[in-house]
Amino acid sequence: xxxxxxxxxxxxxxxxxxPTIRNLDFLEMWRPFFQPYHLxxxxxxxxxxxxxxxxxxxxxxxxxxxxxxxxxxxxxxxxFKDSACRCFGYMVSKKKYIYTIDDDCFVAKNPxxxxxxxxxxxxxxxLSPSTPFFFNTLYDPYREGADFVRGYPFxxxxxxxxxxxxxLWLNIPDYDAPTQLVKPLERNARYVDAVxxxxxxxxxxxxxxxxxxxxxxxxxxxxxxxxxxxxxxxRYDDMWxxxxxxxxxxxLGLGVKTGLPYIWHSKASNPFVNLKKEYKGIFWQxxxxxxxxxxxxxxxxTNVQKCYIELSKQVKAKLSKVDPYFDKLADAMVTWIExxxxxxxxxxxxxxxxxxx
Amino acid sequence: xxxxPSLLSLTVDSALLNLSNISDLSPLPEHILLDLFLKTLRAGxxxxxxxxxxxxxxxxxxxxxxxxxxxxxxxxPVLPTSKSQLKISDDEIDIVIGALRTDxxxxxxxxxxxxxxxxxxxxxxxxxxxxxxxxxxxNVDIYTKSDIDRLVGSSSILFYGYSCRYFGFLVSRNKYxxxxxxxxxxxxxxxxxxxxxxxxxxxxxTTPATPFFFNTLYDPYRKGADFVRGYPFxxxxxxxxxLSCGLWLNLADYDAPTQALKPEQRNSRYVDAVxxxxxxxxMPxxxxxxxxxxxxxxxxxxPAxxxxxxxxxxxxxxxxxxxxxxxxxxxxxxxxxVKSGLPxxxxxxxxxxxxxxxKEWEGxxxxxxxxxxxxxxxxxxxxxxxxxxxxxxxxxxxxQLGKVxxxxxxxxxxxxxxxxxxxxxGSSSS
Numbered sequence: 001x002x003x004x005x006x007x008x009x010x011x012x013x014x015x016x017x018x019p020t021i022r023n024l025d026f027l028e029m030w031r032p033f034f035q036p037y038h039l040x041x042x043x044x045x046x047x048x049x050x051x052x053x054x055x056x057x058x059x060x061x062x063x064x065x066x067x068x069x070x071x072x073x074x075x076x077x078x079x080f081k082d083s084a085c086r087c088f089g090y091m092v093s094k095k096k097y098i099y100t101i102d103d104d105c106f107v108a109k110n111p112x113x114x115x116x117x118x119x120x121x122x123x124x125x126x127l128s129p130s131t132p133f134f135f136n137t138l139y140d141p142y143r144e145g146a147d148f149v150r151g152y153p154f155x156x157x158x159x160x161x162x163x164x165x166x167x168l169w170l171n172i173p174d175y176d177a178p179t180q181l182v183k184p185l186e187r188n189a190r191y192v193d194a195v196x197x198x199x200x201x202x203x204x205x206x207x208x209x210x211x212x213x214x215x216x217x218x219x220x221x222x223x224x225x226x227x228x229x230x231x232x233x234x235r236y237d238d239m240w241x242x243x244x245x246x247x248x249x250x251x252l253g254l255g256v257k258t259g260l261p262y263i264w265h266s267k268a269s270n271p272f273v274n275l276k277k278e279y280k281g282i283f284w285q286x287x288x289x290x291x292x293x294x295x296x297x298x299x300x301x302t303n304v305q306k307c308y309i310e311l312s313k314q315v316k317a318k319l320s321k322v323d324p325y326f327d328k329l330a331d332a333m334v335t336w337i338e339x340x341x342x343x344x345x346x347x348x349x350x351x352x353x354x355x356x357x
Numbered sequence: 358x359x360x361x362p363s364l365l366s367l368t369v370d371s372a373l374l375n376l377s378n379i380s381d382l383s384p385l386p387e388h389i390l391l392d393l394f395l396k397t398l399r400a401g402x403x404x405x406x407x408x409x410x411x412x413x414x415x416x417x418x419x420x421x422x423x424x425x426x427x428x429x430x431x432x433x434p435v436l437p438t439s440k441s442q443l444k445i446s447d448d449e450i451d452i453v454i455g456a457l458r459t460d461x462x463x464x465x466x467x468x469x470x471x472x473x474x475x476x477x478x479x480x481x482x483x484x485x486x487x488x489x490x491x492x493x494x495x496n497v498d499i500y501t502k503s504d505i506d507r508l509v510g511s512s513s514i515l516f517y518g519y520s521c522r523y524f525g526f527l528v529s530r531n532k533y534x535x536x537x538x539x540x541x542x543x544x545x546x547x548x549x550x551x552x553x554x555x556x557x558x559x560x561x562x563t564t565p566a567t568p569f570f571f572n573t574l575y576d577p578y579r580k581g582a583d584f585v586r587g588y589p590f591x592x593x594x595x596x597x598x599x600l601s602c603g604l605w606l607n608l609a610d611y612d613a614p615t616q617a618l619k620p621e622q623r624n625s626r627y628v629d630a631v632x633x634x635x636x637x638x639x640m641p642x643x644x645x646x647x648x649x650x651x652x653x654x655x656x657x658x659x660p661a662x663x664x665x666x667x668x669x670x671x672x673x674x675x676x677x678x679x680x681x682x683x684x685x686x687x688x689x690x691x692x693x694x695v696k697s698g699l700p701x702x703x704x705x706x707x708x709x710x711x712x713x714x715x716k717e718w719e720g721x722x723x724x725x726x727x728x729x730x731x732x733x734x735x736x737x738x739x740x741x742x743x744x745x746x747x748x749x750x751x752x753x754x755x756x757q758l759g760k761v762x763x764x765x766x767x768x769x770x771x772x773x774x775x776x777x778x779x780x781x782x783g784s785s786s787s
Contacts, residue, residue, distance in 0.1 A: 111547070134728065135640035137602065137697050138609060138624070145626055147619065150612040150671065151641025151678035153724045166573065173574060176586040183583065188574065190581055192630040199638035204571035205587025239587040258573050282590065289570070289589045321380050 008036040009123045014097040016119075017089035021045040022103065027054050029106050033117045037099075040089040042067075045081060062088060070343075077335040082228025084237030086208070090215060090222050091340050097126060098219070099212040104267035108170045111191050121261035122165045122212035125195055129159025130255020132200040140195040140257070159197075163218040163254040164245060167210035168192075169265040174207045176235075176282070177275035184271070195259040200250045203292055206242020210263045213245075217254055219344075220304045221245045223336040225329060232325050233284070234277030240329075243292040248307040251297040280323070287322045291315075305337050312337075369393050373400060376407055383414040390419050403428070443563035450555065451531040451651075453478045455522030456539055457669055460490045467542045469494070471553050475535075478525040480505075482669075484517055500524060508782055513770045518669050519644065520660030520676055523775075526651065527783045533562060535648040538671070541702040544606045547627050557700035558601045558648035561631055565595025566694020568636040576631040576696070595633075599653040599693035600684060603646035604628070608704040610643040612721065613672040616710035631698040636689045639731055642681020645671065646702045656744040656779045657687040661771035662764065664719050672713035675720035679768065682731050687746040690736045726761050730754075744776045751776075 016034060018024065019042045027034060031054070039059035043051050047063035067088050068075045078088045083102065090098055099119055108116050128142035134156050141148045141157070148157050173188040198204050213222060221244050224237035249256050295314060301307040312333035319326035362370075369389065372379065373396050382390060394411055397403050408428065411419055452475050454461075461479070465472070469492075476496050481489055483502035491497060505516050505524050516524050522536055535558050544552045564578035570592050577584045577593075584593050609624035616622070634640050649658060662679035688695050736749050751772035758765035 133639075133732075135634055135638045135697075137604065137640060137643065139628060145622070145624065147609075147611055147615050147622070149641050149643065150610050150615075151643070151675065151681075151724060152612075153728050154721060155725050156728070168573065173583070174586050175583060176588075179583055179586075186581065186583065188581065190579075190629055192575060192628060193626055194628045194630060198571055199635050201637050202571050202635035204573055205585050207573070207586070235586065242587070258571075278586075285587070285589050286591050289592075 009120065009127075010097055011036045013095050014038075014099060014119075014123070015040050015089070015093040015095040017042065017086055017093065017098055017100040018103060019044055019083040019086035019089070019100075020051060020103045021049075023052050024054060024103060025052075026103050026106060027057060030101075031056070032115075033107070033119050037119070038095070040093055042086050042089045044083065044085045060092075062092065071339050074335050074339040074342075077223070077226070077332040077339060079224065079227045079231070079237065080229040082231075082234055082237060083208070084224035084227040087222055087224040087237075087241070087336075090219055091336075091343055093215060096214060096216050097123070097212065098215050098222075100208060101211075101263065102209045102265075105169070105209055105263040105265055108262045108264040110262075111193075116261055116263075118167060118210060118261035118263050119212075121195075122167060125165035125257045125260075126162050126212060126214055128162065130162045130197040130257055131156065131159045132197050132250070132255050133160075135199055136196075139259070140197070143195060160253050160255050161214070161217060162197075162257055163214050163249050164206075164256040165212040166204075166206055166256065166258040167212070167261045167263060168259065169207075169209060170262045172265040172268045174205075174209065174265070177271045177278050178282070180268070180271035180274065184268075191262065192259065195257050198246070198256045198258055203243055203246050203289065204256075204258065206238050206245065208238030208241070209265065210261070211238070218245055218249060218304060220337055220340045221248045221308050223308075223333060226325075226332050232323070233280045235274060236278070236281040236285075239281075239285075243288070244308065244311055247292055247295050247297070247311065248304060251301065251307055252304070280325075284322055287319065291318055305341065308337055309334060365389070369396060373397060373402065376402060376410075379410065381413070382410050383416075385414070387416045387418050390414060390416055391422065394419060394422065398426075445533065445559055445563055447474050448476070449531050450475050450533045450535060450559065451478055451525075451529040452476070452555070453480070453522055453525035453529060453534050453536040454539055455519055455525065455536075456481045456485070456489055457518065457521075458539055459485055459487045461539060462490050462492050464539050464542070465492050465495060470551060471543060471555055475555065476531070478529055480516075480521040480525045482518055482521045484669075500528065509778060512778065513767065513774045514660055514778070515663060516660065518667060519671070519674050520663075522644075523658065523660045526655060526658060527778060529651060532650060532652050533559065533648065534651050536644070536646075537702055538645045538704070540707050541605070541646060541704045544701040544703040546701075547629065552700050552702070554603060554646065554700040554702060555648075557631075558603065561601035561696045561699075562598050562648060562650055564598065566598040566633040566696055567592065567595045568633050568689070568694050571635055572632075575698070576633070579631065596692050596694050597650070597653065598633075598696055599650045599688050599691075600642075600695045601648040602634075602640075602642055602681075602695065602697045603648070603700045603702060604698065605643075605645060605704040606701050608706055610645055610671065610704075613710045613713040614721070616672065617714055620710065627701060628698065631696050634685070634695045634697050639682060639728065640685060640695075640697065641678050642684065642695075643671075644677025644680070645704065646700070653691075653693055654684060654688060654743050655783060656747050656776055657684040659683075659747070659772055659775040661768040661775065662723075663767065663771075664723075664764070666715070666719060668713070670708040670713055672708065672710060673720075675723060678720075678724070679727075682727065683747065683750050683772070686731060686734055686736070686750060687743055690740070690746055691743065723762065723764065726758065726765075730757055744779060747772055747776050 017040045021044045041061040043063040047065045225240040227234045227237045312330045316330035480500045751769040755769035
């Protein structure tokens with residue numbers, strides 16, 4: 001469907017969060033799909049730079065000064081000089097759903113040549129149930145033209161609430177630096193027409209380039225960690241959030257979907273720069289993955305914040321010996337939750353004066 | 358009288374138990390370090406992290422001991438994904454067809470471009486009375502009721518209906534088996550070319566599977582794909598794939614209630630992906646279009662769960678679903694992978710879903726009982742062969758599900774019988 005629907009789905013319930021250090025010209029291409037929605041722009045890097053937003057978009061913009069002012073000492077948990085700062089946008093949003101996209105991601109075309117309304121597909125994914133307890137071989141059974149296969153237990157066919165919709169990328173695939181160095185010319189040209197639920201107990205690499213989630217269900221777990229300036233690691237922000245999110249979703253019985261929609265990823269970042277950022281992560285992830293795979297949250301953790309605080313304790317206890325960075329990260333995780341709860345008190349939202357709009 | 362252990366030895370033993378919590382060994386005197394090192398070696402607890410701890414002490418005698426024992430840390434290589442695929446020859450593959458209809462002319466003629474290179478094993482449903490009609494030009498061995506009776510003798514296993522194909526699995530002497538239902542025909546892919554299911558199944562089985570971590574770009578070994586950022590390097594060599602489950606265009610493998618509700622629904626979505634079903638995830642394995650490594654998991658695919666009203670339509674069976682749930686548990690336990698997705702076959706219409714509703718409800722009810730059982734099922738670490746895994750699963754089925762419904766008790770018996778048959782008839786290679 002090339003044109004947006006007459007009444008855009010969830011127009012008043014969804015915020016689009018975009019981290020940027022340059023301009024937002026890419027929004028022109030997304031205009032037919034994004035214009036009805038409110039944007040939260042998180043400006044990284046030099047706050048004195050003016051970010052030009054194309055005409056006609058309804059947005060609020062936060063730069064580093066705003067973040068420091070709003071969070072005070074707690075602003076230390078928000079990364080600087082890394083797109084991880086986008087999670088500040090999740091925190092200040094007042095909506096139920098978030099869609100986040102990178103500023104080098106454009107509208108892709110499906111095999112019939114039509115423009116893909118990525119936002120529309122994410123919303124469909126989030127509004128239909130997930131099926132984490134039993135794998136359906138025909139992928140998402142709630143999609144038109146599909147269903148549960150023979151042998152799928154009827155008691156599991158209602159599914160569970162979907163907390164996360166993880167989209168994919170055509171053109172420049174999301175490879176790590178070593179793979180980029182070995183295959184600089186590889187492009188993802190395969191359109192896989194599927195959405196599927198990632199089974200309970202299985203971890204995955206969550207990419208933040210084209211991601212939507214239910215803020216009310218899982219928002220506090222979407223902390224993108226300490227990356228960038230002054231930190232020993234980069235390009236693991238979304239990965240870290242994804243592992244925490246999956247463990248918590250599995251514990252709380254929420255679903256995570258992956259697959260459609262595709263966006264067109266246009267810019268390949270410099271693999272040598274990437275290697276420098278990822279270097280420690282590549283080795284640390286060998287310790288981090290077993291940690292998350294074996295993480296168990298006690299029954300008393302009945303909401304996301306409690307789960308997250310408990311995870312931070314386990315990070316401190318078990319990962320600090322990998323590197324003191326994890327000690328800092330565990331503290332930052334707690335700071336994040338404190339900041340989240342302050343800006344999002346239960347029953348009512350805190351009023352904020354934001355940056356220029 | 359035995360001398361009681363010294364305080365020192367107790368301390369060293371305690372240190373050995375708590376090695377994972379120790380971050381620095383350098384305060385220890387050298388002779389104690391050496392003692393601890395040797396005890397660590399003997400206890401089988403020397404891993405890379407612990408080795409680094411000892412090396413970090415910088416103590417000469419410890420380093421000399423490590424050198425003299427030629428102990429070296431294994432480095433996880435940060436390598437590009439190896440795309441090398443096992444090469445298999447045509448004569449390592451058997452195509453096994455269970456014939457539930459007598460006239461296979463159209464079926465085999467349509468599959469000729471794909472099947473003619475291979476050896477075919479066709480097993481005729483013992484309930485069929487007439488002779489099979491098979492076109493010329495195939496390298497085929499046909500098995501009928503008399504062969505089954507002769508080879509199997511008396512057994513609790515019934516090889517009627519869809520279960521007849523398992524006899525073919527039993528007598529095959531090849532490493533790989535591809536099996537499709539006799540109402541399935543070649544499908545066309547997105548470019549309009551005929552799908553060569555044997556080539557795709559072979560590709561699935563001869564490239565590694567990745568059950569321990571989900572790759573969001575699906576099968577990383579396919580051309581044009583790879584592991585994504587964030588995928589641990591130590592898991593990129595994958596595990597052997599033992600089972601490849603294909604899909605169906607046109608008439609998808611829905612159960613009778615679903616098809617009855619949506620009589621016009623046809624599957625027209627060609628999803629261009631193969632993916633590994635993660636470890637511990639349960640799935641309904643349809644027997645309509647599968648391939649497997651007979652050497653790895655042959656014993657784990659069996660006709661055991663027979664519904665009281667089981668019939669000659671897939672809507673009226675659960676045998677493949679049951680077998681698949683057990684096979685998945687066995688694969689997870691033995692560290693083999695199961696892939697799902699391509700290739701597609703074109704499945705034709707047969708039968709009436711509403712008529713089958715009456716028969717299938719029993720199967721639907723049974724699935725509800727088994728899910729918690731399979732979710733919790735864990736096999737003993739000492740069970741390392743597929744056939745022994747099956748025996749162990751059968752035992753658990755009998756104990757835990759036998760009292761729920763007698764059909765499970767019978768299934769457990771059939772599973773044990775199957776392993777006996779496999780050992781007697783199935784396990785010798787040509």
